[in-house]
Amino acid sequence: MIVAGCARRPDAISATTIPMEAYTGDSCSSLAQQLATEKENLSVLSKQQHDAANGDAFGVFLIGVPIGSLAGADKEGEIANSKGKVNAIEAAMHKKGCPAA
Numbered sequence: 001m002i003v004a005g006c007a008r009r010p011d012a013i014s015a016t017t018i019p020m021e022a023y024t025g026d027s028c029s030s031l032a033q034q035l036a037t038e039k040e041n042l043s044v045l046s047k048q049q050h051d052a053a054n055g056d057a058f059g060v061f062l063i064g065v066p067i068g069s070l071a072g073a074d075k076e077g078e079i080a081n082s083k084g085k086v087n088a089i090e091a092a093m094h095k096k097g098c099p100a101a
Contacts, residue, residue, distance in 0.1 A: 009053050010046035013076055015083035020091035028098035035089045042082040049075045 023031060052074050093100075 008076060010049045010079055013079045015087050016080045018084035018088040020088045020095065023089050023092035024095060028093065028096060031089055031093045031098055035086065038082060038085045038089060042086060045075045045079045045082055049079055
């Protein structure tokens with residue numbers, strides 16, 4: 001039961017579905033900038049999530065409690081949303097025929 005409260009690894013988190021139509025009105029250069037920004041954001045969130053998962057594993061091992069998750073370090077929702085944005089922006093870029101970023 002305690003393990004269920006542990007932070008999941010970033011690669012195990014699925015993307016939120018975000019419609020690409022939210023981005024199809026933007027220019028290719030704007031989409032490229034948004035994609036770069038969102039990928040950087042995802043990288044930062046993934047590092048924080050990785051640290052939270054390690055902290056939870058350590059806490060469960062030592063005292064039986066996922067300390068990181070209890071302290072609010074779990075970024076699962078933010079990572080899922082960020083992954084969804086990256087997917088939607090990439091899909092919009094592909095549909096518009098923008099060069100790969």
